[in-house]
Amino acid sequence: MKIxxxxxxxxxxxxxxxxQAAGHTVEIIEKSRSVGGRMAxxxxxxxxxxxxxxxxxxxxxxxxxxxxEWQTAGVVQEWFVADPYPRYVGLNGMNxxxxxxxxxxxxxxxxxxxxxxxxxxxxVLTASEQLHYDVVILTxxxxxxxELLGGSSLNLTQADQKLKEYIFEPALVGLVELNENIQxxxxxxxxxxxxxxxxxxxxxxxxxxxxxxxxSIYMTGEWSEEWFDREDKALEEVVRLxxxxxxxxxxxxxxxKRWRYAQAKQVFKAPYYKLEQHPVWLCGDAFLExxxxxxxxxxxxxxxxGKRLAEHIIRFAQS
Ligand SMILES: Cc1cc2nc3c(=O)[nH]c(=O)nc-3n(C[C@H](O)[C@H](O)[C@H](O)COP(=O)(O)OP(=O)(O)OC[C@H]3O[C@@H](n4cnc5c(N)ncnc54)[C@H](O)[C@@H]3O)c2cc1C
Numbered sequence: 001m002k003i004x005x006x007x008x009x010x011x012x013x014x015x016x017x018x019x020q021a022a023g024h025t026v027e028i029i030e031k032s033r034s035v036g037g038r039m040a041x042x043x044x045x046x047x048x049x050x051x052x053x054x055x056x057x058x059x060x061x062x063x064x065x066x067x068x069e070w071q072t073a074g075v076v077q078e079w080f081v082a083d084p085y086p087r088y089v090g091l092n093g094m095n096x097x098x099x100x101x102x103x104x105x106x107x108x109x110x111x112x113x114x115x116x117x118x119x120x121x122x123x124v125l126t127a128s129e130q131l132h133y134d135v136v137i138l139t140x141x142x143x144x145x146x147e148l149l150g151g152s153s154l155n156l157t158q159a160d161q162k163l164k165e166y167i168f169e170p171a172l173v174g175l176v177e178l179n180e181n182i183q184x185x186x187x188x189x190x191x192x193x194x195x196x197x198x199x200x201x202x203x204x205x206x207x208x209x210x211x212x213x214x215x216s217i218y219m220t221g222e223w224s225e226e227w228f229d230r231e232d233k234a235l236e237e238v239v240r241l242x243x244x245x246x247x248x249x250x251x252x253x254x255x256x257k258r259w260r261y262a263q264a265k266q267v268f269k270a271p272y273y274k275l276e277q278h279p280v281w282l283c284g285d286a287f288l289e290x291x292x293x294x295x296x297x298x299x300x301x302x303x304x305x306g307k308r309l310a311e312h313i314i315r316f317a318q319s
Contacts, residue, residue: 001317002132004029004125006113006148007139009037010299011284013101014306015137015313020105022314028105029127031112036098037139038262038285039090039299044177044253047212049204050094051173051257054189054218055079055087056299063303075100079207080187093209116152118278135279135313139306141261142166142268142286149275157276166286169221170228171262174238179250181205181213195241197223212252217242221263231256264297271308283309 001024005012008030020026028035040052058064067088070076075097079087090096111127116136118124125131138145146163149156181203184190188206191199200218204210217238219227227234235256243249264286272283285302292301 001134004133005137008035010302011306012139015310018310028107035102036095039094041093041095047210049214057085139284155277167265168261170224171259172219172224173257174217176215177252178213271305
């Protein structure tokens with residue numbers, strides 16, 4: 001089958017890889033200039049900073065096995081162990097994991113899918129040109145996916161329309177480059193007893209991914225919601241709260257990253273969803289197996305979702 005996958009984050013990359021390995025022709029269409037999605041890393045002068053997923057944990061045997069291979073390939077390393085799971089990070093930033101997974105896959109970067117149509121037995125995506133597939137997988141965060149579906153001419157049933165009810169919270173992340181390094185927690189991470197509004201502070205140099213000390217300051221969902229549309233003031237406030245916690249800082253540069261859809265507020269209790277009247281499936285971090293041991297969206301839930309959907313489509317193609 002010819003399969004189009006909208007989105008080159010963890011779930012889309014894993015689905016693509018497994019479907020291609022099973023003999024299908026797969027193409028990923030990604031609106032950004034790089035793969036990785038919310039596993040994101042930004043270059044800042046000579047250094048770099050993760051500004052999406054900070055690290056990932058592993059509860060499933062499948063991801064455990066995979067991580068061993070990623071470690072051998074020099075893509076992932078253990079950061080530290082806590083309660084009781086190791087925290088894994090991309091060796092040179094989280095988005096290197098995405099880049100590694102995309103090797104050997106057909107990816108169309110900088111192409112946003114604007115509409116989805118059903119036409120003469122195929123599903124047509126409108127991006128820079130019309131792309132025809134037998135099956136389409138949509139991996140954007142559910143609110144973005146519903147928006148895309150809502151603006152398309154597919155027949156959506158009442159069950160399909162219910163996807164609109166899934167809400168994600170935003171995240172604001174301050175990226176503050178320092179002139180000199182500063183101790184942030186034992187491993188370069190502070191995630192407790194922080195001023196109201198700050199969720200985590202990470203020092204990317206101590207995390208081992210940057211030549212320069214760059215702080216990634218992750219704000220809570222509630223704070224980010226309140227400050228989302230006040231970009232300049234929000235950055236000043238992030239810096240003020242950080243100084244309140246860490247003391248005076250010698251700042252070389254600062255910027256703010258805004259994620260409109262960072263984490264799902266409520267999750268879908270199945271690893272994927274199929275539109276009732278079309279060969280279009282949704283998957284991603286908010287689609288959890290019913291017995292998911294953590295219950296929240298994360299890199300591992302995106303991985304498992306992509307994997308389960310690929311297994312399902314491989315069976316579907318054989319039936
Ligand atoms: C600030 C922040 C901190 C986080 N911290 C952690 C953490 O510490 N640990 C952890 O495990 N998880 C964390 N997460 C969550 C983790 O990053 C996600 O669960 C995971 O990366 C999601 O993968 P995904 O494939 O489901 O979606 P995504 O990574 O969002 O991939 C979807 C892709 O679809 C693309 N796309 C969307 N619409 C279109 C379109 N119309 N056309 C083409 N492409 C499109 C997007 O550009 C994106 O690349 C964090 C997330 C954020 C934002």
